[in-house]
Amino acid sequence: MTNIELNKADHSQIGESVQTMTGAEVLLQVLVDMGVDVIFGYPGGAVLPIYDALFQQDRIRHILTRHEQAAVHAAEAYARSTGKVGVALVTSGPGATNTVTGLVDALMDSIPLVCISGQVFSNLIGNDAFQEADTVGITRAATKFNYLIKDKDKLAGKIREAFYIARSGRPGPVLIDIPKDLMINTAPYQKQVIKEHPSYKPVVEPNHQAIVDAVRAMKKAKRPLFYTGGGIINSGPKASKNLRALVQMSGFPCTSTLMGLGAYPASDKQFLGMLGMHGTYEANLATHGCDVLVALGARFDDRVTGSVKDFSPNSLKIHADIDPSQINKIVLVDIPIVGDVSRTIELMIEEWNKNPEPVDQHALDTWWKQINEWRSIDCLRYTQNNAAGATIKPQHAIRRLHELVSKRGKEAYVSTEVGQHQMWAAQYFPFESPNHFMTSGGLGTMGYGLPAAVGTQVAHPQGLVIDIAGEASTMMNIQELATIKQYRLPVKIFILNNRYMGMVRQWQELIHGGRYSESYSDSLPDFVKLAESFGIKGLRAQTIDDLDAVITEMLDEPGPVLVEIQVEKEENCFPMIPAGAPHNQILLGADSKA
Amino acid sequence: MDYIDKKTLQRSAQQEKDEFVTAIFSLIVENESGVLSRVIGLFAGRGYNIESLTVAPVDDGGRKSRINILTSGTPMVINQIKEQLDRQVPVYRVVNLCRQGPYVARELALIKVVSKGSERAEALTLADAFRAQVVDASIDSLVFELTGKTEKINAFVDLLRSLGLVELSRTGIAAIGRGRHTI
Ligand SMILES: Cc1ncc(C[n+]2csc(CCOP(=O)(O)OP(=O)(O)O)c2C)c(N)n1
Numbered sequence: 001m002t003n004i005e006l007n008k009a010d011h012s013q014i015g016e017s018v019q020t021m022t023g024a025e026v027l028l029q030v031l032v033d034m035g036v037d038v039i040f041g042y043p044g045g046a047v048l049p050i051y052d053a054l055f056q057q058d059r060i061r062h063i064l065t066r067h068e069q070a071a072v073h074a075a076e077a078y079a080r081s082t083g084k085v086g087v088a089l090v091t092s093g094p095g096a097t098n099t100v101t102g103l104v105d106a107l108m109d110s111i112p113l114v115c116i117s118g119q120v121f122s123n124l125i126g127n128d129a130f131q132e133a134d135t136v137g138i139t140r141a142a143t144k145f146n147y148l149i150k151d152k153d154k155l156a157g158k159i160r161e162a163f164y165i166a167r168s169g170r171p172g173p174v175l176i177d178i179p180k181d182l183m184i185n186t187a188p189y190q191k192q193v194i195k196e197h198p199s200y201k202p203v204v205e206p207n208h209q210a211i212v213d214a215v216r217a218m219k220k221a222k223r224p225l226f227y228t229g230g231g232i233i234n235s236g237p238k239a240s241k242n243l244r245a246l247v248q249m250s251g252f253p254c255t256s257t258l259m260g261l262g263a264y265p266a267s268d269k270q271f272l273g274m275l276g277m278h279g280t281y282e283a284n285l286a287t288h289g290c291d292v293l294v295a296l297g298a299r300f301d302d303r304v305t306g307s308v309k310d311f312s313p314n315s316l317k318i319h320a321d322i323d324p325s326q327i328n329k330i331v332l333v334d335i336p337i338v339g340d341v342s343r344t345i346e347l348m349i350e351e352w353n354k355n356p357e358p359v360d361q362h363a364l365d366t367w368w369k370q371i372n373e374w375r376s377i378d379c380l381r382y383t384q385n386n387a388a389g390a391t392i393k394p395q396h397a398i399r400r401l402h403e404l405v406s407k408r409g410k411e412a413y414v415s416t417e418v419g420q421h422q423m424w425a426a427q428y429f430p431f432e433s434p435n436h437f438m439t440s441g442g443l444g445t446m447g448y449g450l451p452a453a454v455g456t457q458v459a460h461p462q463g464l465v466i467d468i469a470g471e472a473s474t475m476m477n478i479q480e481l482a483t484i485k486q487y488r489l490p491v492k493i494f495i496l497n498n499r500y501m502g503m504v505r506q507w508q509e510l511i512h513g514g515r516y517s518e519s520y521s522d523s524l525p526d527f528v529k530l531a532e533s534f535g536i537k538g539l540r541a542q543t544i545d546d547l548d549a550v551i552t553e554m555l556d557e558p559g560p561v562l563v564e565i566q567v568e569k570e571e572n573c574f575p576m577i578p579a580g581a582p583h584n585q586i587l588l589g590a591d592s593k594a
Numbered sequence: 595m596d597y598i599d600k601k602t603l604q605r606s607a608q609q610e611k612d613e614f615v616t617a618i619f620s621l622i623v624e625n626e627s628g629v630l631s632r633v634i635g636l637f638a639g640r641g642y643n644i645e646s647l648t649v650a651p652v653d654d655g656g657r658k659s660r661i662n663i664l665t666s667g668t669p670m671v672i673n674q675i676k677e678q679l680d681r682q683v684p685v686y687r688v689v690n691l692c693r694q695g696p697y698v699a700r701e702l703a704l705i706k707v708v709s710k711g712s713e714r715a716e717a718l719t720l721a722d723a724f725r726a727q728v729v730d731a732s733i734d735s736l737v738f739e740l741t742g743k744t745e746k747i748n749a750f751v752d753l754l755r756s757l758g759l760v761e762l763s764r765t766g767i768a769a770i771g772r773g774r775h776t777i
Contacts, residue, residue, distance in 0.1 A: 136628055140631065140632055140635055141635055145683040147628075148627070148628075165683055170681075197683060199623070199624050199683065199684050199685055199686040200684075324677050324680065328670070328674075329677075
């Protein structure tokens with residue numbers, strides 16, 4: 001069929017103006033329609049037609065990462081820091097299999113993502129063709145949904161649908177596998193609105209009676225607590241605003257999960273810090289002792305609950321989540337609310353104002369008095385020796401980083417790797433607004449931070465982006481220094497080098513009798529030279545004397561910088577609730593005033 | 595009050611925490627490739643057991659299929675399975691027929707018996723009593739077809755064990771709610 005014939009045929013079928021182009025061009029056009037301005041990817045045989053089409057246009061920017069896992073993490077961080085859908089593009093076989101970790105990471109943390117993978121020619125599928133893999137099979141459990149597109153007429157529609165599924169309901173990663181012939185051959189393009197998937201209907205509007213009951217319980221509370229999670233950030237900036245209003249009008253304390261940090265301003269006096277395994281003393285004891293727990297967009301992860309049967313044992317539990325399967329999954333709740341969390345909070349505020357009952361201010365004052373007592377033990381206290389030549393405490397390095405950044409009147413975007421440094425970042429680098437903290441919570445993926453910094457910086461070219469990293473994690477996606485160099489991304493890589501897989505060492509010390517099995521990072525690179533070999537500035541702080549100067553130089557440098565902070569090797573991260581223990585058995589560091 | 599029902603249901607679930615209950619999940623799904631493996635992959639990935647599974651298209655155009663899954667677990671696990679199934683993109687509807695109300699469930703079995711003489715005669719008599727059809731016969735073998743409740747098939751098969759039962763092929767249950775209830 002010639003182009004003209006095809007055009008005619010499609011016209012009669014669809015009855016609206018249809019343009020014909022190659023499948024690759026259709027793909028890019030639909031991406032433009034969906035508001036995509038940048039994609040992260042890595043080429044290969046099966047996606048060459050898409051790369052050729054990319055070359056011939058200038059509406060979509062392509063960022064070449066140096067590994068497909070990094071492309072997905074970068075797209076995740078782009079999504080997390082902008083609230084838009086992140087897009088990754090990879091080739092068939094090895095390209096697609098390299099995305100699996102990133103896809104599961106996005107699935108666990110509910111990050112909206114569309115991953116486009118190339119597939120071998122349709123007639124070769126199933127033949128063990130060169131670079132063929134059963135991508136939809138492999139990624140089925142790694143995605144919210146995935147497709148192999150077999151019909152060129154469905155190309156445009158399926159891509160639109162993928163975006164709709166990725167960002168609606170509980171957001172997540174969607175993979176589209178496209179055979180090479182579909183990209184080369186002509187395919188119909190229509191500028192159509194997104195049709196909702198017929199079997200996929202997420203509930204957005206919360207049940208009214210549940211809201212009424214929840215607010216009634218909240219007003220009756222004597223020891224209430226808000227427990228907020230990443231759902232607030234996923235729901236958009238309005239959710240954070242609503243949350244702030246609700247928390248303040250109620251006068252209740254508020255704690256947050258790792259994923260939710262920034263949704264409520266950390267500097268506010270009603271904020272108790274993070275809860276869970278490495279959460280603050282006051283947040284965990286408040287969780288243990290509260291009588292009404294209002295969980296908003298949080299999912300009772302085991303890093304939060306500790307021992308489930310002892311979790312907040314005497315509270316009435318209200319749980320708002322957009323995903324009904326999260327309700328009663330781990331902890332039985334009394335008042336479930338299914339729906340968009342921003343809308344839920346909005347309705348709670350309305351109901352709060354309508355309900356004439358006053359809060360029990362006397363009880364609330366007593367509760368705050370108790371919380372302030374817990375606070376006064378100062379669970380994040382550490383002692384930094386300031387004598388010349390003293391070793392740097394990792395906590396101090398992060399605190400100084402935050403102080404020096406704040407002095408410049410900036411709010412930094414921070415990504416992290418996974419380990420002690422991640423928890424210290426959560427504890428010592430407070431966030432005032434949402435979308436500023438990019439970290440791998442659910443999967444805990446080492447190697448996330450550096451590519452995440454890439455994605456964040458691409459999304460916010462003028463923003464200050466800092467990757468707070470450990471030396472072992474940095475090694476996992478170190479090749480991304482090349483991406484940073486190529487696109488002149490002024491990312492600051494802040495490595496706390498303790499020469500250990502610190503978090504592993506900590507567990508081995510506390511749980512495995514100090515047998516440091518394989519947790520020592522021997523033969524590390526010279527990080528300064530490593531950075532320089534990529535054409536990136538490298539700095540090092542060896543003692544407390546260097547710390548401030550190095551941070552200042554890093555912040556002054558307009559381009560990318562890799563900083564190695566040599567820190568106390570055997571420092572542990574406290575507070576800590578040992579796995580499986582209840583919240584009131586929290587372990588404190590030696591310096592707190594308990 | 596939809597959501598309160600769930601709450602009381604869950605409270606009672608906690609009381610009978612360790613008691614296993616049976617569930618028959620009936621799902622209406624999009625009839626497209628990968629859907630079945632998405633559904634059963636969910637069971638495998640979370641360590642839930644499938645006792646039987648049937649699946650076939652149910653509407654004219656063959657756009658929708660019905661999947662029946664027989665499983666068991668604590669009430670809390672059963673509820674989780676339902677919610678997890680429900681949130682799958684290609685799933686239209688999920689019902690636990692055991693919870694929804696009265697239902698009928700049927701299974702078909704093909705049962706091969708190799709025997710001669712008195713045992714063969716006895717097998718035929720039993721088949722008569724159970725209303726099983728003979729769908730194949732040779733001098734020393736018989737194949738019975740039996741449709742009915744799972745327990746009835748189990749009872750028939752148990753009786754045939756001593757009479758030369760050599761091979762069994764069962765479909766797993768197809769189930770549907772009684773009365774005007776639809777899913
Ligand atoms: C891909 C991956 N592999 C293994 C782990 C297990 N793990 C968690 S923390 C950690 C050590 C991290 O060391 P480092 O990056 O140096 O950070 P530190 O804890 O020392 O701050 C390891 C191995 C993981 N989270 N991710």
